[in-house]
Amino acid sequence: MLRVRNWVLPVLTGIAMLAVWSLGFLSHAPNRIVPGQPLPLWAVASPAQAVALAILAVGLLATAFLQSGRKTGLVTGSALFATLLLILAAAATGSVALANPDVPAARTSLGPAFWLILAALALAFVDLAQQAGLSTRARLLLAVVVFAPVVGMAMLGWFDALSLAREYRARSDVFAAALQRHVFLVAATALIAASLGVPLGIWATRHPRFRARLFAVLNIVQTVPSIALFGLMIGPLSSLAEAFPWLRTLGIAGIGTAPALIALVCYALLPLVRNTVTGLDAVPAATIDAALGSGMRPGQILLQVSLPLAFPVILAGLRVVIIQTIGLAVVAALIGAGGFGAFVFQGLGQNALDLVLLGVIPTILLALACDTAFSVLAANGEPQR
Amino acid sequence: MITLAGVSKLYGGRRVVDRLDLALTDGSFNVIVGPSGCGKSTTLRMMNALIPADEGRITVNGRDVRDGDPAILRRGIGYVIQAGGLFPHWSVFDNIATVPRLLGWPKARVAERVAALLAMVGLQADGLARRRPSELSGGQQQRVGVARALAADPPILLMDEPFGALDPVTRHGLQDELKAIHKATGKTIVLVTHDIEEALKLGERIIMLEEGRIAQDGTPAAIVHRPANARVRDFIGGEEAILKLLAGATVAQVMRPVASEAAGASIAPGATLSAALAHMVASGHRTLDVSEADGRRIGRIGFEDLDPGRPA
Numbered sequence: 177m178l179r180v181r182n183w184v185l186p187v188l189t190g191i192a193m194l195a196v197w198s199l200g201f202l203s204h205a206p207n208r209i210v211p212g213q214p215l216p217l218w219a220v221a222s223p224a225q226a227v228a229l230a231i232l233a234v235g236l237l238a239t240a241f242l243q244s245g246r247k248t249g250l251v252t253g254s255a256l257f258a259t260l261l262l263i264l265a266a267a268a269t270g271s272v273a274l275a276n277p278d279v280p281a282a283r284t285s286l287g288p289a290f291w292l293i294l295a296a297l298a299l300a301f302v303d304l305a306q307q308a309g310l311s312t313r314a315r316l317l318l319a320v321v322v323f324a325p326v327v328g329m330a331m332l333g334w335f336d337a338l339s340l341a342r343e344y345r346a347r348s349d350v351f352a353a354a355l356q357r358h359v360f361l362v363a364a365t366a367l368i369a370a371s372l373g374v375p376l377g378i379w380a381t382r383h384p385r386f387r388a389r390l391f392a393v394l395n396i397v398q399t400v401p402s403i404a405l406f407g408l409m410i411g412p413l414s415s416l417a418e419a420f421p422w423l424r425t426l427g428i429a430g431i432g433t434a435p436a437l438i439a440l441v442c443y444a445l446l447p448l449v450r451n452t453v454t455g456l457d458a459v460p461a462a463t464i465d466a467a468l469g470s471g472m473r474p475g476q477i478l479l480q481v482s483l484p485l486a487f488p489v490i491l492a493g494l495r496v497v498i499i500q501t502i503g504l505a506v507v508a509a510l511i512g513a514g515g516f517g518a519f520v521f522q523g524l525g526q527n528a529l530d531l532v533l534l535g536v537i538p539t540i541l542l543a544l545a546c547d548t549a550f551s552v553l554a555a556n557g558e559p560q561r
Numbered sequence: 562m563i564t565l566a567g568v569s570k571l572y573g574g575r576r577v578v579d580r581l582d583l584a585l586t587d588g589s590f591n592v593i594v595g596p597s598g599c600g601k602s603t604t605l606r607m608m609n610a611l612i613p614a615d616e617g618r619i620t621v622n623g624r625d626v627r628d629g630d631p632a633i634l635r636r637g638i639g640y641v642i643q644a645g646g647l648f649p650h651w652s653v654f655d656n657i658a659t660v661p662r663l664l665g666w667p668k669a670r671v672a673e674r675v676a677a678l679l680a681m682v683g684l685q686a687d688g689l690a691r692r693r694p695s696e697l698s699g700g701q702q703q704r705v706g707v708a709r710a711l712a713a714d715p716p717i718l719l720m721d722e723p724f725g726a727l728d729p730v731t732r733h734g735l736q737d738e739l740k741a742i743h744k745a746t747g748k749t750i751v752l753v754t755h756d757i758e759e760a761l762k763l764g765e766r767i768i769m770l771e772e773g774r775i776a777q778d779g780t781p782a783a784i785v786h787r788p789a790n791a792r793v794r795d796f797i798g799g800e801e802a803i804l805k806l807l808a809g810a811t812v813a814q815v816m817r818p819v820a821s822e823a824a825g826a827s828i829a830p831g832a833t834l835s836a837a838l839a840h841m842v843a844s845g846h847r848t849l850d851v852s853e854a855d856g857r858r859i860g861r862i863g864f865e866d867l868d869p870g871r872p873a
Contacts, residue, residue, distance in 0.1 A: 466646030468611055469719075470659050470709070471636030484650050 179241065184303045185252065186240040188296040193233055195296075200287035202270050207281040208339075208528055214287055220270030225262055232259050236300075249308045256300050257322065263293050264329055271337035283339040285530050312555035316548065339530040340537075347519070347534070355538065358515035361505040362542075364437055366498050369444035374490065376445070377452025378478065387453065394446040402507045405442065409435030410511065436513030440504055444497040451493025455486025488554065495550040502543045506535065516542075562587055563608055563717065563749065568617035569773075570603050577603050579773035580617065585766075587716070588747045590740075592764030594754055596796065600773040601753045605719055608751065609638045621717065636660055639710030639718040639748070644726040645702040647694040653679075653705050654690040660713040678708040681742065700731035707739070711746070720752040724759065736762055757797050761785065762809035769793060781806055782868075807834035807867060815867070816851045816860035827852040830859060834867050 180186075200214025201221075218226055232255055239255075242248045271284040301322065305315050335341045344351060380387035397405075413435050417424045459482050467477045483490075509517025516535040523531030563585040570578040578600040585591050593601045606612040607619055610631040619626045626634055647656050654675055661671045679685045682704040694702050703723060710718055723739075724732045740763060743750055754760055760767050761781045769777045769784065777789040785802045788794040798805070813830035827850035828837050837849060841864060851860040 460646075460649075462642055462644065462646040463648060465611070466640070466642055466706075467648070469609060469635055469640030469642070469646075471632045471634075471663055472659075473632045476663075481648055481650075 181242065182240050182244060185300055186237050188300050188303075189233055189236040192293045192296040195289040195292035199289040199292070201289040202267065202274070203285045203287045204274050205283045205285070206279065208283055208526075212283065212285055212287075215270070215274075217266065217289060220273070221266040222269060225266045225269070229259065229262050229266070232262070244307060246308075249304060253301075253304055253318075256297055256304070259293075260297050260322065261325060263290065264326065264334075267338065268329065268334040271335070275337045283342070283530070284337060285339045312551055316552060319548065340533055343528070343530045343534045351534075354514065354516050354518060354535075357513075358502070358505055358517075358539070358542065361433075361436065361440065361508060361513060361515055362498060362501045362546075365440040365444050365501045365505075366494060368437065368441050369448050369497055370494060372441070373445050373448030373493075374452050377449045377456065377490075380449065380453050381456045390449065394449060397442045398446050402439070402443070402504055403510065405439045406435065406508060406511045409439055413438075431512040433513055435511055436505070436508035440501050440508065443504060444501055447493045447496040447500070448490070451489050451496075452486065455489030456482055458489065459485045491550070491554065495547070495554075498546050498550070499543050502539060502546065506539055562620075562622055563751070564618075564620045565604075565607075566618045566620075568604075568607065568614045568619055570600070570607065570612065571615050576773050578607070578614075581773070581775065583768065583775070583778075585749060585751060587749050590743050590750045590752070590763060590765045591768060592752050592754060592760040592766070593768045593770060594757060594760040594764075595770035595776070597755055599770040601755075601770050602721055604770070605721055605751060605753045609635050609640060609719055611635075632663075636663055636713060637715050637717075639715045641703075641706050641710045641718065641720040641723045643722045644699070645694065645706030647702055647705055647709070649694055652691050652693060653684070653697070656694065656705055657708045657712050659709055660715075664713055674712060675708075678711060681711070682708045683738070684708070698731075699727050700735060703727060703735060704738075707742070711742075711748075715748075717749045718751070720750065722754055723752065725754070725756075732759075739763065757802070758805045758808070761797075761802065761805045769796070781809065803868060804835055804838075807838060810834045812837050812851055812862055813860075816862045817866065819858055819860055823850055823858065826850070827858070828862070829854065837862060838864075838867055 196217045199216075200212075201217035201219075202215045203212030204215055205212035217229070221229065235255055236252070236259070239248065239252050242252075267286060267290055274282075274284045276282060301318070305318060310318065329335065330341075336345075376390060380390050400408075410431060414431075463481060463485070464477060467481050472480070505513070505515050506517035506520055509515055509521050516539045519535030520532050523529065523533075523535065563583075565581050565583040568578060568581045568583075569576055577598075581604060593604060595601050603612055607614050608621065608626070610626045613627070621634070621638070624634075648659070657675045657678055658671045661674055666674070675690065676685075679690060684690075684701060684704055689697075689701075694705065697705065703726075706723070710720075724735055727735065736759060739750075742748075752763060761784075764781055767777075767779065767781055767784050768775060769789075771792060777784055777793050779787075784793070784797060785806045788797060810833065811830065812828055812832050812834065815834065816830065826840065826844040826846045828840050830851050830853070832840075840849060841847060847864045849862050850858050851862055852858050
């Protein structure tokens with residue numbers, strides 16, 4: 177008798193099929209301002225692509241009845257990979273077919289169905305990696321295998337007819353600068369927050385009253401909406417720069433990098449201080465007792481025993497900070513800090529969704545890359561403990 | 562020489578250690594024993610200034626422990642705690658090398674010393690020095706803890722319930738080894754325990770504490786045969802404590818020279834006196850031959866020899 181053994185993949189496939197049936201896969205508009213006309217998948221895909229996708233969908237639905245195992249995982253993974261390549265190819269050929277040299281202002285964008293399928297695929301890949309119990313290194317390899325053809329297709333110009341690529345081409349010179357700016361904001365925030373947060377955390381473990389007050393303040397900061405915090409920086413900093421003009425030569429003003437960094441650091445302090453305190457609290461009392469009894473001085477105990485033992489927890493805090501700051505830095509563009517957020521707010525202002533995506537997609541990829549880097553770092557650090 | 566003169570420790574107005582006077586001679590094996598909360602651990606930790614005394618004076622080799630740098634004082638005193646208290650992020654080698662490195666020994670001398678200590682505590686096996694504490698058994702961890710305390714060859718070893726977290730078999734083995742190490746090195750050892758059996762087995766001198774005061778101070782035999790009061794008698798377990806005393810000594814220590822004729826039953830010289838007693842009861846003989854493994858008779862032991870500390 178047939179028994180359903182796996183719910184995740186069929187449900188995801190069902191969602192993707194529902195999206196294909198009810199939503200546009202591509203969207204075509206005569207110019208950038210007018211809302212586009214949704215085009216379903218079957219209207220843009222070639223007959224071969226459509227048939228192949230239909231077969232894959234049925235196959236993925238059928239995985240519900242398969243016994244999970246190495247072989248099933250391999251087959252399922254290949255099917256998911258083929259689906260990814262096929263929808264990318266459908267988007268590419270579909271957009272090329274829609275392009276008309278007589279109407280240069282016409283735009284073809286990726287529709288909601290495309291994004292939903294992509295999201296379903298991402299979840300399916302994550303679920304598969306989890307079920308297979310892949311090691312960090314194997315996950316990394318899988319990610320490279322999945323991303324490589326996507327990058328390759330983009331570099332070969334397959335997506336050049338899509339509006340997203342045209343937005344990129346129009347701003348390719350500022351794109352690199354935006355990336356640099358975004359990375360700078362994140363790195364500077366992490367560096368400043370770590371050099372403030374770790375000492376604050378160390379101090380807090382030694383002074384309970386200071387600890388209570390510090391956490392009270394940091395918790396309040398965390399509840400302030402980011403847009404409000406960025407806005408709050410404008411007043412004090414601009415009057416400060418007015419009162420002491422030499423500050424302006426250092427780049428401190430009501431808007432720009434300085435207020436953005438201050439606000440980002442304020443948000444970053446709580447995770448860092450909290451993890452430093454948690455990590456140091458978790459150092460066994462017997463270990464400290466043995467260190468003291470062996471004749472170590474307090475500074476030696478901190479540097480040689482307590483901090484190394486707390487390091488994995490502090491690293492986890494830094495990971496949260498970096499991922500969080502990559503997202504928050506987008507909002508910092510509101511007060512002129514630049515970065516990918518600049519594209520987002522320009523796009524919102526011009527009602528150009530693809531320009532928004534040009535800011536959002538690299539932000540997500542940057543966050544994913546940093547998160548992966550940290551899990552590799554954590555996996556390498558583990559056997560040492 | 563460690564001396565305590567009128568030493569007290571107060572916690573919230575309560576005297577945990579109450580005007581204690583004590584003089585521990587060089588090379589002696591001292592056990593401080595008593596129920597939990599009697600102040601034994603506090604007393605030990607005051608000796609290396611981990612806890613400051615509120616009243617009185619403590620000297621180690623003539624110097625007041627409050628004078629000078631406590632870190633320097635502690636580097637000259639070995640310190641062993643329950644479950645070893647090893648540094649989990651350091652290898653066995655690095656753990657043992659802690660104090661020599663603090664003292665700034667050259668690399669070669671540290672390596673040489675660590676190798677010698679690993680051999681002394683029976684951990685010379687290949688690759689063990691590179692392992693982390695979490696990869697060792699509880700007994701191995703405690704051996705490393707003892708090796709770490711002995712690393713810089715301090716004249717004094719303070720041990721706070723060192724074998725408390727171990728299973729009985731491992732515990733007895735390590736107790737025997739500690740006795741051997743004491744014999745070989747002549748360190749002044751102060752060991753704190755709540756286990757009277759351990760105290761009777763290891764101590765040359767037993768200091769029994771009760772509510773921060775000395776209830777009785779003497780040799781194991783004196784404590785067993787002449788308990789100072791009813792509470793001490795209860796704590797050591799009444800008359801049965803004699804069996805614990807017998808478990809701490811060997812046949813070889815009390816046997817008499819060979820007699821002419823054989824006694825009928827025999828026992829090895831390394832057996833404990835409690836084993837000899839059990840053998841007497843089981844075999845029905847009041848006298849046993851002491852024989853080596855090859856059957857050669859080297860002495861004899863009688864029922865009346867079992868407890869030399871017994872008052873006549």
